[in-house]
Amino acid sequence: MRHYFNSFTVTGIGALLIAAFVGRYLTNIPFAPLRAGLGPAFFPTVVAVLIGTLGVLSVGVGVAQARKQPHKTDVQPLRWRSALLIAAVVLYSLGMQYVGLLVSTAVFLFVAMIALGVRLRHAALATAAASAAIYVVFDVMFRIRLF
Amino acid sequence: MMIGLSEILELGLPLVLDPSVLLLAVVGTLTGLFVGAMPGLSSVMAMAILIPLTYRMSPQQAFGLLLPAYAAGTFGGAISAILLNIPGTGAAIMTTYDGYPMAQRGQAGYAIGLSCVYSFVGGIASAVFLAAFAPIVAHWAIRLGTREYFAVAVFGLAVISYLSSSLIKGLLGGALGLLLATVGMDVFTGVSRFTFGRAELAGGLEFVPVMIGVFGLGEILHTVDAGTREGAQLPQKIGRMLPELKHVLRCIPTAIRAIVVGMFIGIIPASGPTIGAVASYGLEKRIGKRRDQMGTGVPEGIVASETANNAGTGAAIVPMITLGIPGDAVTAVLLGALMLHNLRPGPALFTQRMDVVASIFILFFLGNILFLVFGLLGAKFFVRVLKTPQRILLPIVAALCFIGAYAARRSVFDVHVLVLFGVFGFLIRKIGITPAPLILGFILGPIVESNLRRGLITTGGSVSAFFARPVSALLLTLTLVLLFSPLLIRLAQRLHSALQRQPGKGASD
Amino acid sequence: MKKLIVLSIALAVLLSANVWSRGEPEPEVAFPTREIEIYVGFAAGGGTDVLARRIAEGMEPELGVPVIIDNRPGAGGLVAVQQVVNARPNGYTLAIILGNQFLQKHFKQADAWMDPLTEVTLIGVFNRDAWGIAVPVDAPYDTFSEFVDYARNNPGLPVGSGPPGTLYYWTWQAVVAHTGIDLTIVPYEGTALSLSAAAGEEVVAAGAGPGEAASLMDAGLVKMIGVAAEERVSVFPDIPTFREQGFDIVIGPWRGLVGPAGLPDTVRDRLANALENAYNSQRFQDFIREQGHGPFFRGPEDGMGFFREEDTFFFDLMDAQGQAR
Numbered sequence: 014m015r016h017y018f019n020s021f022t023v024t025g026i027g028a029l030l031i032a033a034f035v036g037r038y039l040t041n042i043p044f045a046p047l048r049a050g051l052g053p054a055f056f057p058t059v060v061a062v063l064i065g066t067l068g069v070l071s072v073g074v075g076v077a078q079a080r081k082q083p084h085k086t087d088v089q090p091l092r093w094r095s096a097l098l099i100a101a102v103v104l105y106s107l108g109m110q111y112v113g114l115l116v117s118t119a120v121f122l123f124v125a126m127i128a129l130g131v132r133l134r135h136a137a138l139a140t141a142a143a144s145a146a147i148y149v150v151f152d153v154m155f156r157i158r159l160f
Numbered sequence: 161m162m163i164g165l166s167e168i169l170e171l172g173l174p175l176v177l178d179p180s181v182l183l184l185a186v187v188g189t190l191t192g193l194f195v196g197a198m199p200g201l202s203s204v205m206a207m208a209i210l211i212p213l214t215y216r217m218s219p220q221q222a223f224g225l226l227l228p229a230y231a232a233g234t235f236g237g238a239i240s241a242i243l244l245n246i247p248g249t250g251a252a253i254m255t256t257y258d259g260y261p262m263a264q265r266g267q268a269g270y271a272i273g274l275s276c277v278y279s280f281v282g283g284i285a286s287a288v289f290l291a292a293f294a295p296i297v298a299h300w301a302i303r304l305g306t307r308e309y310f311a312v313a314v315f316g317l318a319v320i321s322y323l324s325s326s327l328i329k330g331l332l333g334g335a336l337g338l339l340l341a342t343v344g345m346d347v348f349t350g351v352s353r354f355t356f357g358r359a360e361l362a363g364g365l366e367f368v369p370v371m372i373g374v375f376g377l378g379e380i381l382h383t384v385d386a387g388t389r390e391g392a393q394l395p396q397k398i399g400r401m402l403p404e405l406k407h408v409l410r411c412i413p414t415a416i417r418a419i420v421v422g423m424f425i426g427i428i429p430a431s432g433p434t435i436g437a438v439a440s441y442g443l444e445k446r447i448g449k450r451r452d453q454m455g456t457g458v459p460e461g462i463v464a465s466e467t468a469n470n471a472g473t474g475a476a477i478v479p480m481i482t483l484g485i486p487g488d489a490v491t492a493v494l495l496g497a498l499m500l501h502n503l504r505p506g507p508a509l510f511t512q513r514m515d516v517v518a519s520i521f522i523l524f525f526l527g528n529i530l531f532l533v534f535g536l537l538g539a540k541f542f543v544r545v546l547k548t549p550q551r552i553l554l555p556i557v558a559a560l561c562f563i564g565a566y567a568a569r570r571s572v573f574d575v576h577v578l579v580l581f582g583v584f585g586f587l588i589r590k591i592g593i594t595p596a597p598l599i600l601g602f603i604l605g606p607i608v609e610s611n612l613r614r615g616l617i618t619t620g621g622s623v624s625a626f627f628a629r630p631v632s633a634l635l636l637t638l639t640l641v642l643l644f645s646p647l648l649i650r651l652a653q654r655l656h657s658a659l660q661r662q663p664g665k666g667a668s669d
Numbered sequence: 670m671k672k673l674i675v676l677s678i679a680l681a682v683l684l685s686a687n688v689w690s691r692g693e694p695e696p697e698v699a700f701p702t703r704e705i706e707i708y709v710g711f712a713a714g715g716g717t718d719v720l721a722r723r724i725a726e727g728m729e730p731e732l733g734v735p736v737i738i739d740n741r742p743g744a745g746g747l748v749a750v751q752q753v754v755n756a757r758p759n760g761y762t763l764a765i766i767l768g769n770q771f772l773q774k775h776f777k778q779a780d781a782w783m784d785p786l787t788e789v790t791l792i793g794v795f796n797r798d799a800w801g802i803a804v805p806v807d808a809p810y811d812t813f814s815e816f817v818d819y820a821r822n823n824p825g826l827p828v829g830s831g832p833p834g835t836l837y838y839w840t841w842q843a844v845v846a847h848t849g850i851d852l853t854i855v856p857y858e859g860t861a862l863s864l865s866a867a868a869g870e871e872v873v874a875a876g877a878g879p880g881e882a883a884s885l886m887d888a889g890l891v892k893m894i895g896v897a898a899e900e901r902v903s904v905f906p907d908i909p910t911f912r913e914q915g916f917d918i919v920i921g922p923w924r925g926l927v928g929p930a931g932l933p934d935t936v937r938d939r940l941a942n943a944l945e946n947a948y949n950s951q952r953f954q955d956f957i958r959e960q961g962h963g964p965f966f967r968g969p970e971d972g973m974g975f976f977r978e979e980d981t982f983f984f985d986l987m988d989a990q991g992q993a994r
Contacts, residue, residue, distance in 0.1 A: 023591050031336070048621030050614065064335045071329070094385070098384055106578070110572050121558075
């Protein structure tokens with residue numbers, strides 16, 4: 014199976030999953046006749062069919078490509094640093110309603126910089142400066158209340 | 161009905177040449193530049209920030225602050241598009257196509273200088289046009305309706321799919337954008353689609369978190385990922401600041417086309433400057449002198465996008481000031497500013513308060529001059545951003561994206577949306593899907609769907625009625641030509657070459 | 670090194686000191702002691718935003734603290750109101766409420782809604798606009814009764830409205846219910862769009878307040894054939910009411926100020942007092958008159974009566990269409 018793993022097959026399978034989800038979701042949503050503007054299900058259905066068709070095409074292209082070059086893939090694997098950063102981002106967004114926007118932003122900045130290999134001292138300084146600047150610009154100058 | 165230049169100058173200049181108005185114009189310009197250039201803050205945000213300050217001002221002071229901010233904000237979007245590959249505003253999406261490659265080659269300063277000069281050219285052209293023909297144009301524009309809006313949005317979509325380098329992936333990106341646009345309560349029946357019971361989704365996904373998620377956070381994650389793999393760096397070279405005259409002159413034909421396209425599309429109410437920039441870029445790619453190099457970092461690409469989106473700014477003001485119909489979200493705020501000062505847009509404004517109209521024209525003009533000056537002077541400082549080590553810069557840009565998503569409507573929910581789309585934007589980059597078609601599909605989707613359905617309802621289900629009006633017939637015919645002739649050829653070619661090409665090259669960027 | 674981490678986090682915490690203030694109980698006496706926020710469910714610069722800012726400005730001198738507007742647009746104003754429903758009932762977090770919230774409560778299709786009768790504390794209703802009908806300037810009817818006759822002879826005429834979750838859609842339904850004419854109601858995303866559709870003769874009429882249609886009336890593109898108000902709008906004395914023309918239709922968008930449910934009476938009355946003073950100020954009265962907004966005021970108690978009337982009105986209207994929850 015491994016050698017079928019390339020960007021077109023992944024794209025195609027992703028597209029088919031999305032199309033399937035949308036198709037299932039839309040079963041409860043009505044259509045209407047042409048003169049009544051076709052109804053709320055019409056447009057998403059057309060888009061889902063389009064996505065599904067493109068998904069099939071994409072899988073086709075991917076399989077053809079894999080047959081030609083079975084041992085190469087053009088999908089870039091996920092690196093641990095990126096995974097770490099994504100985790101930091103997700104934690105940040107989940108945590109912000111409990112600890113507040115400014116605190117979580119500062120923590121995020123610090124963690125992200127450390128993860129990217131900035132020295133502790135520099136990361137702390139940059140975090141403090143950036144947090145202060147964000148607070149001053151948004152909360153004080155623009156009057157967008159951060160919390 | 162034309163308004164004389166002498167009348168404008170006579171009535172408007174004394175009001176505008178007030179030190180407080182000039183000072184506010186500078187403040188507005190700087191705010192517009194700053195907010196436009198910040199990934200995560202749009203020019204709508206600049207307006208929202210500034211409008212509360214105008215409540216106790218005179219109309220001249222209020223417009224002295226707001227109009228330069230509008231003009232500068234539209235240009236400012238180009239700065240982060242060029243430096244970071246993150247468009248500061250929706251209208252700057254096409255600027256990333258050539259601006260970022262130029263920056264990567266060490267021509268960031270040149271690219272910013274060029275977009276500044278041609279944003280100015282586009283803005284001034286539309287200001288002159290606005291002053292000369294506002295009422296005539298507005299009365300023409302008001303006759304346009306559902307079918308024209310539908311046609312212009314479909315045309316925009318066709319151009320975008322035409323621009324995609326991998327047809328399948330480009331179309332898929334666009335289709336996903338269209339799908340995302342259907343989230344929310346259906347305008348026609350009130351049926352909820354994909355809202356999962358959340359009030360925050362009833363009005364649809366917010367534009368800002370989706371755009372800066374896919375473009376901003378997605379790009380940051382992508383850069384980090386690429387950086388840890390190949391040791392790739394953001395461009396560190398800055399290059400010369402001011403574009404050489406001969407390069408500027410070389411782009412004049414492009415600019416003329418962009419002005420025509422940007423104004424024509426900008427004047428259609430509800431289209432906004434984004435479609436104008438897309439259409440102009442598409443035109444350049446089709447008939448421009450360097451059409452084959454578009455997307456690799458050629459000045460014509462930047463000029464096509466930036467001239468057109470700024471040419472749209474003046475055009476969007478026309479229906480607002482003459483008929484009280486805002487052309488986009490920013491002009492809707494300007495309309496609110498007029499109302500706040502008990503000024504009612506429309507012909508009465510032109511007869512009874514010509515002083516206000518004249519000062520609006522002059523201030524819009526002044527705003528364009530100011531951002532030219534500050535943009536060129538400041539280019540040096542903007543590009544210095546790239547001197548900041550990437551490891552420090554990227555987390556800060558990410559934090560700005562978070563704050564921007566929150567700030568648009570003070571919503572933690574929107575930060576979650578941002579993160580979701582940031583991760584999504586990162587993943588689609590891994591499989592070679594670019595964000596631009598997705599975001600344009602998202603912008604244009606509601607226009608296409610609503611106006612298609614509305615057109616069918618108002619014409620009793622007649623499809624041919626969409627071809628019965630000149631503007632929509634023209635745009636739809638262009639769409640069909642664009643879609644079918646080259647697309648079928650390309651489809652055949654691509655299927656053919658995809659079967660023969662080596663994997664690894666098959667994924668286009 | 671660890672010290673630096675602690676230091677930087679401590680600094681960030683200090684910057685957001687207001688986070689912790691949320692946890693403290695509010696003292697019963699001495700209200701208000703800090704700034705009051707009013708959430709507005711529409712973007713800055715819109716009609717509701719401008720009205721809210723004018724009223725907030727008028728409340729400041731009485732309360733002695735800043736009253737600031739915080740725009741949280743979404744779902745026809747629901748997002749802002751819902752955030753206040755979930756806020757602490759201390760009087761520092763308020764929202765602007767509209768008739769839309771009653772519509773959403775009863776509308777079968779809406780899947781996000783709240784009940785304004787129980788989930789908020791009403792401070793007061795401070796404005797009610799007239800809804801009216803704008804038609805292309807060369808339409809073959811000049812009054813609402815002529816329009817009704819014309820529509821009887823030409824069933825299915827397209828008219829421009831707002832989306833079904835909004836007031837401007839149900840105003841047309843009220844017209845249909847009252848007159849029995851057959852119209853094709855065409856929803857538009859906003860009044861500006863439906864008005865320009867009327868000006869461009871895409872629809873035969875659009876629902877709009879006279880203030881909203883004023884620019885296009887000046888431009889000679891539309892005319893108004895009637896307003897659904899109790900009496901004529903003072904800046905547009907030439908537009909007759911529907912009542913004068915023999916149709917008892919009174920309907921229009923209104924704006925009220927609410928806090929979370931369970932607001933202490935002392936706090937509520939203090940705010941209501943400030944609201945009433947702001948409403949009665951010359952500056953606010955001049956503003957609403959010049960902008961074509963309608964004068965209307967109900968305090969906390971008679972406001973609840975008004976709320977109940979609206980609630981019943983919208984329920985009956987939707988129920989008759991089979992659209993009520």
